[in-house]
Amino acid sequence: DADVTQTPRNRITKTGKRIMLECSQTKGHDRMYWYRQDPGLGLRLIYYSFDVKDINKGEISDGYSVSRQAQAKFSLSLESAIPNQTALYFCATGSSRTDTQYFGPGTRLTVL
Amino acid sequence: GDSVTQMEGPVTLSEEAFLTINCTYTATGYPSLFWYVQYPGEGLQLLLKATKADDKGSNKGFEATYRKETTSFHLEKGSVQVSDSAVYFCALSLIQGAQKLVFGQGTRLTINP
Numbered sequence: 439d440a441d442v443t444q445t446p447r448n449r450i451t452k453t454g455k456r457i458m459l460e461c462s463q464t465k466g467h468d469r470m471y472w473y474r475q476d477p478g479l480g481l482r483l484i485y486y487s488f489d490v491k492d493i494n495k496g497e498i499s500d501g502y503s504v505s506r507q508a509q510a511k512f513s514l515s516l517e518s519a520i521p522n523q524t525a526l527y528f529c530a531t532g533s534s535r536t537d538t539q540y541f542g543p544g545t546r547l548t549v550l
Numbered sequence: 551g552d553s554v555t556q557m558e559g560p561v562t563l564s565e566e567a568f569l570t571i572n573c574t575y576t577a578t579g580y581p582s583l584f585w586y587v588q589y590p591g592e593g594l595q596l597l598l599k600a601t602k603a604d605d606k607g608s609n610k611g612f613e614a615t616y617r618k619e620t621t622s623f624h625l626e627k628g629s630v631q632v633s634d635s636a637v638y639f640c641a642l643s644l645i646q647g648a649q650k651l652v653f654g655q656g657t658r659l660t661i662n663p
Contacts, residue, residue: 442593469649480554480639480653481594496650528593530651537582537601537643539651541593 441465442542444529450548457516459545461529469532470512471539472496472504474525481528487512488534519549552577556640556654563630564662571625571657573614573640581642583607583616583623584651588637597625597638632661 442463451457461470469488473481473496483496485504493504501523505513516523526546530539557572575581582601586594598607603618612627623640640654 471650478655480655481651482653483650486650530594532649537649538584538596538599541586541595543591543593 444542448546459514461512463531467531467533471530472514473528521549554654559657562660566629569627569630573623584641586639635661
């Protein structure tokens with residue numbers, strides 16, 4: 439079984455809709471991250487969380503919100519989706535004991 | 551701010567060719583450096599890393615050496631295979647603070663038989 443799972447894997451939605459992307463991990467890591475990937479831009483950090491009570495904005499947090507429901511779960515919400523939020527979204531986990539991050543398989547989101 | 555610049559892609563090579571993908575960085579402090587690989591339809595996975603100057607990371611025939619004097623971490627492989635076709639990302643993480651990864655833009659590599 440995968441250590442980091444994301445649901446859904448693909449989603450098509452319309453402008454103005456609220457969307458939630460979910461991430462779960464079985465690695466026992468305390469840190470979780472959300473990134474978006476756009477062609478030619480690499481991955482950019484949206485939000486990150488060091489534990490359930492610690493949420494931090496990344497470099498591109500506008501238009502997004504997150505919830506850390508438990509150590510193993512970290513959700514990303516788009517309150518009112520817009521077309522330029524069309525991208526591939528990755529969740530990642532990490533530990534305070536290492537600087538390596540472990541990525542989920544990604545969610546491809548299309549906003550029409 | 552901290553940044554990573556990678557060699558422009560896409561890169562196309564024949565099987566058994568020598569591969570170099572250039573990566574340079576700008577950072578305050580002393581970052582750890584990484585190469586991540588993304589195979590088609592999959593998430594990123596760590597390929598190799600180095601945590602201090604002159605360290606060499608290696609895995610699956612790939613190597614990269616942390617060069618502080620040139621702020622570089624170039625990825626090399628002596629003989630590539632079709633299965634190496636993927637997108638490669640160079641990244642840095644500052645040891646102090648939030649351990650956030652800063653990625654380069656990625657280099658798409660295609661290996662032809």
